[in-house]
Amino acid sequence: MKVSLKWLSDYVDVSGVAAEDLAERITRSGIEVDSVEERNQGVSGVVVGHVVSREQHPDADKLSVCKVDVGSGKLLQIVCGAKNVAAGQKVPVALVGANLPDGLKIKRAKLRGVESQGMICSARELGLNDRLLPKELQEGILVLPEDAAVGTDVVALLALDDQVLEFDLTPNRSDCLSMLGAAYEVAAILSRGVKLPEPGELPSTGSGRAADQVRVGITATEQCSHYAARLIEGVRIAPSPLWLQNRLMAAGVRPINNIVDITNFVMLEYGQPLHAFDADRIRGGRIDVRLAQAGERIQTLDDVERTLAPDMLVIADGERAVAIAGVMGGAATEVTAGTTRILLESARFDGGSVRKTSRRLGLRSEASLRFEKQVDAQAVIPALERAAALMCAIAGGRAADGIVEAKVGEPAPLTVNLTLARINGHLGTDLSAAEVRAIFERLHFRCELVGADGFAVHVPSRRGDITRDVDLIEEIARLYGYDNIPTSLMSGVTTPGSLTREQAVRRAIRNLLSLSGLQETTTYSFTHPSQIAEYPGLYGEARPIGLAMPMSEERSVLRTSLIPHLLDTAAYNRNRNVDDVLVFELGRVFLSDEAQPTKLPDEHWHLAVLLTGKKHSAHWSGKAEAVDFYDAKGILDKICTYLGVTDAKYTPIQPAGLHPGRSAEVAIGGGAGAGSERLGWIGQLHPALAEAKDLDATYVLEIDLGVLIRHADFHIGYRALPRYPAISRDLAVVVGRDAAVGDLLAKIKETGGDLLESVQVFDLYTGEHVGAGNKSVAFSLVYRHEGRTLTDEEVSKAHEAIVQALATTFGAQLRA
Amino acid sequence: MRQAALGELEQTANQQQLDELRVKYLGKKGALTEILRGMGALSAEERPVIGQVANEVRAAIEGVISAKQEEYRKAETANKLRAETIDVTLPGRPVPLGSVHPLNKVIQEVEDIFIGMGYQVAEGPEVEQDYYNFEALNLPKNHPARDMQDSFYITEEILMRTHTSPVQVRTMERMKGEVPVKIICPGKVYRRDDDDATHSHVFTQIEGLVIDRGIRMSDLKGTLLQFVREMFGQETKIRMRPSFFPFTEPSAEVDVTCMMCGGSGCRTCKQSGWLEILGSGMVHPRVLEMSGYDPNIYSGFAFGMGVERIAMLKYGIDDIRHFYMNDLRFLRQFARV
Known part of the structure; x- marks a missing residue:
């Protein structure tokens, strides 16, 4: 979410705090500010000029020589290379001595022999993000509105004296997908008040109640809990006034026309997505919020024909689906240059349903992003009224009387109780009731004292992430400051640490x-x-x-x-x-x-x-x-x-x-x-x-x-060291090549019994001395008795038994 | 004779000549032996006198011989040792030394610190039930943070675990409401990321969990401070920032002072002096409830860190893929204490 400080200051006083400091304080309070963007990339000395005349350059086909009034009392002669420059335009003029982004400084110059006393600028030359501009303004010079006053500083005119904070929101803080949400957050951090927008007057069409011209119903009551609409007539589609375009561009949204811009503006302001239908193209005088029929098709605003599944929520008129609810409108009812009647929608669709539909269609929008996270139930009507008033004020519309709406139940207001003991016990802090109360006041959470150390906190509907006491404890902790929470080590029983x-x-x-x-x-x-x-x-x-x-x-x-x-x-x-x-x-x-x-x-x-x-x-x-x-x-x-x-x-x-x-x-x-x-x-x-x-x-x-x-055997048991001497004998036998030495060893051990302390293979030989198909294996045997000295005879007997056993079992011959 | 013998002995140059002189004077047919043998013919008066003289001569000769002998033995030993001289600068014969994988080196180090603080090391399956991986951690089925796209599912209900947190749930279940629970859980986890310098579809986590009566957020802070001081040095400081995890509330990201610059700001910490290395928080009451602990009686904290990240910071490694490519030229660098 891009938060323009200029825009934000409509709702909360941010004076006296540098943008970087504010960003740091917001980050340290829980919303990471990824970047602080200075909108003015180094522009100074650029003013609004009026192109009085344009003539072809005598020696260059692609250059024009313009006489430009910049309000200095003297016309400036400026050579311009843009194709779209024309007499009568208001344009940004970089005067001699002006600075432009990337360190460019404007000097008096001669172009192909003609003196140029400044430069007429394109959007890019002013450091604007020209992807947000219409195509025709990306290519040539930036043409300013006709009513721009000659000599006005362009930085002020385009609201470039502004910084934009990029909020990297965690999934729980979707309340800050709106300027008002951001304002409440900043107000809490700075301990300042919040000023809500005034919806303004709604001039009436005098043609009666909107409800008589269009009916609204919700069939899919699980996927939509509130659908509200207003009928605005007599609008004239035109570009938005510059202030509105500036706001949208600061937020990274491309201005389109006054009606679409107003829906986007109010969505950014309230976090409530809106949709404007061309009311004349709504058939049957009715809106039904229902699930799509199997195989139902709709062409969306991006001109893609889409086939819907039966669990996708649509907005339908009397005959067909006209929008995929919360995701994207349909092309058939799109607002176009000739539109005069607007059906303005403000609704609350189920987040899970929107999320599923948008995933399945691979279609994500600013609207779906907000619906997925569940919009504020209390913002549906104010956002509708705000947008309707702006459409009247900016696009010359008049509103048919009344809101047309359908509603399924009403979300109950939430009160969460908690005690001071619980707060301090959970955090390890020593906060007083007054300190806690002051934090709730900063958050604009209404709270009542209950008993000696209890609070009943009325959670505003905009904060859908707060449902239980720990959520409030987190609010207290983050505004009190995590840095102020002490460090302690757990008491309680000591436990032995170990690996299994x-x-x-x-x-x-x-x-x-x-x-x-x-x-x-x-x-x-x-x-x-x-x-x-x-x-x-x-x-x-x-x-x-x-x-x-x-x-x-x-x-x-x-x-x-x-x-x-x-x-x-x-x-x-x-x-x-x-x-x-x-x-x-x-x-x-x-x-x-x-x-x-x-x-x-x-x-x-x-x-x-x-x-x-x-x-x-x-x-x-x-x-x-x-x-x-x-x-x-x-x-x-x-x-x-x-x-x-x-x-x-x-x-x-x-x-x-x-x-x-x-x-x-x-x-x-x-x-x-x-x-x-x-x-x-x-x-x-x-x-x-x-x-x-x-x-x-x-x-x-x-x-x-x-x-x-x-x-495995993990037990180590000491065995007494031998007290009687050992007798070693070697044994070399010739056996068939296929005889397994492992089997020989096993036989030796088995035959040697207790007297045989150990046996090692110390030599293996194949070759001419033992005959083809044979091998010689040499063993080193150690005999010992635990309780006495062995006699030579005993050892010889045991050794002979082994030789015999090998001979019998493997046909082993003693090697000469 | 005495003078003749001593004179001759003086001239000997080696053991052999010495032996010859010994025979000549002291041998069975030697000159001195002859004299002693002739004593019987002497008178009773002469005998003791001559005897004494003969013995004195004999002692003198023997003394010189043994001195000479000792001299020759020493010289011979010295010669022998000189001949045995070797080049001590030649390389020693290798006793092969390999290495523990750097990720396991870090895991062992972290384990040992927490074992010292009274923690048990707990493990669980890498292929996990959806319930343990998500649901029991307060991530119900429609939660945005558990996207099919982000996890490797095997069936609707079975997936590769995306974190080691399910081990915490399994441990709480096994403990059946007993306290204290003090565990750390190291292990591999899986996420659908394309492998690049900073992402890996498999990586390693270590998580910790403590549950008892009266566990406070300040205890979490104190525990992590103790850990990072042992891991990164006694000067290390921590800083907590509020954050969000579905299974903790309040939640915090934990930064430590940059170990490269000590907090003064450098490239590694992007001049901030801080490095984010841990996620943490107080266990969410929903998680406690689901695992059989009454959140009105018990509380706890949990924390987790990426082993690769710590290893990369600790050893200055710039690409996470090194850990899984097993280039021996990489691995051999860790054959050190």
Whole structure:
């Protein structure tokens, strides 16, 4: 909302406060003032001139030589390049020594040999927003009204000695979509009075009651609560007087003609949108406010033919819809140059209905903007009367007697009670009853004292945002000043602050992995369906959840795995010559078994890791090695160890998107067998997919943190340090290449029993020494007894049993 | 013999020559050993005299030998260490160091400040019911602030949450009227914005909620002051401006003194000395009622901030998309305490 201070001062005294200061005070009281615009962009020394004569320049086709009277007693000779300059016009003349915007200074000059004693100005040269002017005035010089007095300073004539504050209104303060609303706000801030406009006299047509010529009815009583109209006759359509045009232009509204300008002016003044119909084009002598019929069509003022839906509110005459209520009028009843009779509408339409209609039609107007936010019920009639009086005064109209109206109920006046204790208790202030009362007075809220510290506040209808005590408390707070509210710290019981176990584990893993050399990433939750297809992740059967109105196919479904975006991350970095990508992400995936969810999807916190390229940057001490499967597995081992999970079991799988020979599902819990739960999976990205994304060998793992936490062991129990010596034995066996070392290890542990303290794989060999199709695996075993020193014989026996078991189960041969 | 031996020992240059002399004089067939062996042939009077002399000679030789030996050992050690000299200016072997994402760094920092003030960290679903995201927050179905155009709906009733406020509602419901409620809620939120330098269709919020008997707006002010001082430095000041949120009344935007210029005015704060970083207010009685708290008994405050905005200010980041592009050259800059 653009608020001209000149206009505003019709209703409230703003003298003695600089525009910038006022803007700051308004902002600090709750309405952000975005900008303070000086309307005069640097114009001085420009006066109204009368073009006495215009002659062709002797040496230039496109130039005119004008004799101009500027009231100085001597005609000025001015050379002008505009096509539209003509004798008899009143024009703005920049005298020699005048200043124009952008630092332009007018000097005596010679143009093609002819002296020019000043310049006739265009609107743009005066710094006016010429988009608000009619086309013909945008192109040439600005032609001023005939009655402009010669010699008058143009700054005063065009009301450029003005500042305009741009209010950035929050949705609750639609009362300030009007100059009067702004005036009440400024009055409250400055503790000053408000002067309401006088509607003025309404000369009568003498042709009887308006109600006898037009009837008004409301059929759609839910969408319209009040419809009022006046019939004005004998108007003459013409440009508005300059003062009215100046006001509208200061507000950023384009002047059109006197009737339309008056409806806009009063809408800006009261916040009540008005509409003027050409009464002669209203058929059947009646207005009905009803819902549109299915398929009903109307051509709106913007010359677009629109088809209406049956829940859209229209204004109809005896035969057809003549306006889309609150949104836009129809072309068929538009006020045109020949219009003489006006049916002037002032109504209260339901905000929700207007909002829906305007959205659906993609048609927004200054009127719909105000109706959407609900207009003031008490402004309907005053605005109508004000506009009718202006139409009579400015456009020479006369009013048929009386208002024609239909009304559905009457909004009840609102009184809100509150107490001083409540106010101070809510704000932490120590206000007195007198201070509170003074604030209500500044707001022009009538208030009565109730009992010792109570107030009954009569909320004016213009403030529809105030419905209960806290709304009044906010009014008090903002006018008292938020800065004056003290600072305190809550009393009451102390509470322990904490993270939940899940949150603490996520944080621990985040820190663990980042300190282990991985970068944490954050990627989008929305993805492309094809990404899920090529990489279904853990949940092959899960259907991705789609957005109803995605912004793009690229981001149209919710992710079911974190991996696809990590692949994008790797590709993104590789395109920027960052080839070594060791990253992880902690984030949610979204799963549902329904195509159209009727309940909220399951959200699982996942951890995903992606490794590609080298383990670390090149170093003088040795070659930087490429990452492989066991680097990824090592990370998962580290996480499991950190979380006290010791029974992770890896089973080869061949899921889509992964290398069929280098992928495993990981299960934890329930020891080695039943009762275990799938934690996630790990593997090498399928080479075809890696190639498609221009990636080197890439390894990924993804686990469900919920599962991990369920099986984690958070208890640390000290075990006594060993008192008896350990005996180490190594064991190298040759087995078939397909034998899983994990199975060998399990067998060793099972056979070794309590005596076997630990076993490590320390060597793996394939090659000519062990024969084709075989491999040699070397284990380092440590035996120890808790209660005594083991004898060599005991150890040998146990060791031999292990050798036997491996031989029996895997055909393992002791390596010579 | 004594003089001859000491003279020869004087001439030795290394351990080997020293060993040879030791054998020559003190060895089994050494000169001194020969003399001692011949003692038996001496008279009872001569024996002690010669014996004493022989022992003195022996001690003198041994003393010199061991001194020499020590000297050679030291020299040898010194040589060995000299040979082991390395270039201490060569780069160390890397112990890999990664980083926590800058948004999570900020979240963890904010969480820790509020945990220290007795808050629990609460979370809720990112896919939310319309009721929790809007209705229970005093944004009924026809409210202008909840436009279909602004939210990612999945069905009529299910959408991507547009703020973390539904977590507050869920927490109040779960608490069933118990007080105090003291939570902060970090998390991702979603809005239909085209991604550009200052907008992202997904971003991160942290909201806080306190409900108890007798909570006042001055408590909100005091709490936020304490927070910003810990977050941005003890000199930080706050300033509140009246604003509007459907779920709070009164509502306030909170500005803090610009951390770039300390309040004197700079480009970041557009010369105002202030930066807007928080929205806040007293919990709207409708919200309390709907979640089972009687607004005549209980009151509360809520506040919220954008993590991206704080991270951008804190680290001087100029484009919000950096947080989601995961350029490692960007992320690696945060591998610091």
